[in-house]
Amino acid sequence: MPQLAIDKDFLQEFAKLDKPVQNRVSEVFAKFERATHTGLHLEKITGARDDRFRTIRIDQFWRGVVLAPASGDSYTLLRVLPHDDAYDWARRRRASVNTATGGIEIRDVAALDASMPHMKRMAASAPTLLFEHVGDADLHRLGVDEQTLTFARTLTDPFQLEAAKGLLPPVQWEVLYGLAAGLSPEQVWDELGATIVEGSVDPDDLDAAVRRSSDRVLLVEGPDELMAALAHPFDLWRIYLHPVQRAVVEASHRGPARVSGGPGTGKTVVAIHRAHRLARAGRRVLLTTFTSTLAEELRASVGLLAETDGRGDAEEVLGRIRVEHVDRFAHRVFREEHGQPELLSPQRERRLWERVVADLGLDLSPAFLSEEWRQVVLARRVVSAEEYLAAKRTGRGRGLGAAHKARVWQAVTVFRELLAEAGLWTHETVAEEAARLLAAREARPFDHVVVDEAQDLHPGQWRLLRAAVAEGRDDLFVAGDTHQRIYGPQVSLAEVGINIRGRSSKLRINYRTTAQILGWSLGLMHGQSVDDMDGGLDSVAGCRSEMRGEEPVLRGWATWEKELARLVATVRAWVEAGVLPAEIGVAARSNRVVDQAVLALEEAGLPAWSLADGSVGDAVSVGTMHRMKGLEFRCLAVVGAGGGQLPAPRSLTPEDEDPGAHARDLLRERSLLFVACTRARERLSVSWHREPSPFLEAVLPS
Structure with a gap:
């Protein structure tokens, strides 16, 4: 048929x-x-x-x-x-x-034939050829056929290869692009590994x-x-996955597994497809992330995927998937046992620590004690003085002797007593209690847990998710990029009972951002030591985009008024070039700058709205860098990237108070800028007034 x-x-x-x-x-x-x-x-x-x-x-x-x-x-x-x-x-x-993947290919033969005489003349006079370091056997092994090979042997510059993208079969072009970018044939083979067909391929069997x-x-x-x-013709992610993405979605593991990758590599798409695939198999799935905004986007996406796969059982499949951000899940479990918790506000927490410091006569700051409680005591579930003396304090920066540790533990004990007397909880302690409640139950609420933006979760939330599903095949699936961590602390998954060793995969091809924007943005993170959530260091090396575009526009101004005027001119130029206002974003570090940018655009007759206020249709989206998480725009302007605004002074722990917290705060602020810039698909503008942010020093023209 x-x-x-x-x-x-x-x-x-x-x-x-x-x-x-x-x-x-x-x-x-x-x-x-x-x-x-x-x-x-x-x-x-x-x-x-x-x-x-x-x-x-x-x-x-x-x-x-x-x-x-x-x-x-x-x-x-x-x-x-x-x-x-x-x-x-x-x-x-x-x-x-294709002889390597066995997949169908379409090529513009007429254009290739017409270009060959000119290409051969250029190659004859060139001092070097682009692929002279790669042998014919390697190219054939990677699926490059005779016509593409003949064309490749005439190339002298990567620009020629980029210009030929629409002429060559996509997989063969990707192979050549990877080799031109410096990958070895073995590395290219590894990237094709998910789709390599075992045995011979019949070149005439199109079916x-x-x-x-x-x-x-x-x-x-x-x-x-x-x-x-x-x-839904624009939502291609529902239907077409890159072979590497599909392999990750369909893989089965003996236990927890993780997918990592740079911005725009499709980690969220993989998480959505995996949750849907597990639910379609009749399993109960929790699809979760860090914030309510991202959870709503996941809910909409998984709903669209279920409703448009043409099988007519969307309601049944969606009934097996609970999409809920992790704090809401924790509070729901907590309320089932204890009712609504009374949460400790940041202001009241500081006052309690100040009281503890004053009552005990300590020479330690409230900020240091608060971080020590979160990063060591809560993170490692320390319950006694003996455990605290033996606890690892990785990343804390400030060493403590036994006498100092004894005084810190005394302060933590008093602080805990004050919380208990007042019946106060924090999101962290709610998560810990919810994890304890779930772990004590015989039956777990889910068969699988899928986590997006995993880098932002804290240890208590990980223990909660570990307790939400019994250990077993495909129990936990984790998607994230630690270079984009803007909320949570450094976490080793093994230390919270989640062993992903040997079950990790990495996505390297960016589908969102042009190579120019991606390369510039990656420069922001160059030289930064970023953990991989598994006891080692992560790297964005090898992350690449196959889309070409304009270089980011970087400009400093004498005053904020002049910077705002330039923002208006930039947005107006994008709109006049045919970009819809809804395809334009403006990112800033603070709510105050967001409000001022919205006002300036509106006064200039350009429709704009703050992401904090909810959607208003066809208007420029203006939001803090935090709110840009998970979004993307054709054109994006980052404003207020000056030394006085980024890093935000109020978000930095003083270095003399807590060197470890200060270093983490700096990395988090740098990651915020990285996240914001990688929301741009085609054009990126970054501006500041007075002095640029120190984060820009490595990427500004010398």
């Missing part, structure tokens, strides 16, 4: 078609399976380089281009174009099967190739699934 497949490039173009054409495409292909079976005519194309291309009539003006296999039942819809354009597109191209190509082709199971795909 014929089955329709939808090519990824078509779905991207489908969104740009006029509504009547979209409707007609839906009508024609909704009955494709039945009509093809009864003999619907697919026209051959005179003069085509590949006689397996066909056209199908949409209406009098529009035609679809379909790849029809010589044998097999998979018909792939490649394009819908005006009549003449459809025939021209098909005549220029050829389909093939099998289409069925292997889930990264670019959707096999439609009937008209309902087709309609679901066409209803």
Whole structure:
């Protein structure tokens, strides 16, 4: 029985078609399976380089281009174009099967043939060639065929390869791009490893190739699934996963597993697909993250994924997934036993520590004691003086002798007594109590826990999640990037009962940001020691983007008024260039700067709203760097990146009070800027007044 497949490039173009054409495409292909079976005519194309291309009539003006296999039942819809354009597109191209991945490939043969004479002349006079260090055997092993190999041997500069992206088969282009970026053939092979086909590949079996190509082709199971795909053409993440992402989603492990990767590499997409896949298998899943805003986005995304996969059981699948941020989950478990907790405010906490310091006559600051309580006592579940004397104090910076430790423990004991007398709790102690309650139960509430933005959770929250699911196969799945940690402290998962050793994977290809923006942003973190949540150090080395664009625009101004005026001019220029206001973001360190930026844009006649106020439709989004977490924009302006604003003075523990906390605060502030800048997809502007932030020193032109 014929089955329709939808090519990824078509779905991207489908969104740009006029509504009547979209409707007609839906009508024609909704009955494709039945009509093809009864003999619907697919026209051959005179003069085509590949006689397996066909056209199908949409209406009098529009035609679809379909790849029809010589044998097999998979018909792939490649394009819908005006009549003449459809025939021209098909005549220029050829389909093939990648010998390494076994996947389907489409290439512009006419453009490659036309460029070859000029490319060969340039190569003949060039002192070096781009791939002269890579042998033919390695290129063939990586799936590079003869035509691409011939073209590659003429390249002299990476720019030529970038210009050829639309001509070459995507996987072969990615192989060449990786080699040009400095990866060895073995490293490129590792990245292709998730999709390498064992054994030989039949280069003429297009039907099998289409069925292997889930990264670019959707096999439609009937008209309902087709309609679901066409209803949301921009949400390609629902359908097409990179083979490496799909391998992570579908992998099964004996215990907890983790996926890491730089910004924009698709960690959240992987987490959503994995939660959905587990729920579809009939399992109870907790999908959780650090903040309520991110939890709402996860809830919307997993709902869309369930509703548009065309299987008609979305409500049943969603009923098995609880999407809830981790503090809300902790409080819900706590309330079941104790009722609503009375939370300790930061102001009252400081007053209590000041009272403890005064009553005991200590020479330690309230800030130091507060951090010691959180980072050591709570983090390591210390309950006695003996345990505290033996406890690790990794990252605390200030060493303590036995006598000092005794006095600290005395202060912690008094502080705990004050909390107990007043019936006060913190989010950390609520999480610890909830973890204790769950661990004491015979039955656990979930079969699997999937965690997004894992780097921001504190140890008590990890113990809660560990207690929420019994130890076993695929019990915990953790997604995060410690370079983007802006909330939680450094955590070793092994120390909170979560062993991921040997079950970690890393995503390296950035799908959000241009190479220029990504490279500049990575420079912000250069030289910083960042943990990997597993007892070692993490690295963003190898994280790359295959999209090219403009370099970030960096500019300092004499006054805040001039910087604001430039912000208005920048946003106006983006809008006049065709960027929608809703596709523009403005990030700042403080709420005060956010309010001033919103006012300046509104007074200039540009629609703007604060992320703190909720969505208002088609307007520029202005928010603090914290609120930018999880968002993305075509164009982004970071304002107020000056030395007096970033790092924010009030967010830094004085170095003489607590060197360890001071160092962590600095890294957290640097990570905030990194997170904000990597929200930009195409254009990034960074500005300041007076002196630039010290974080910018390494990335400003000398």
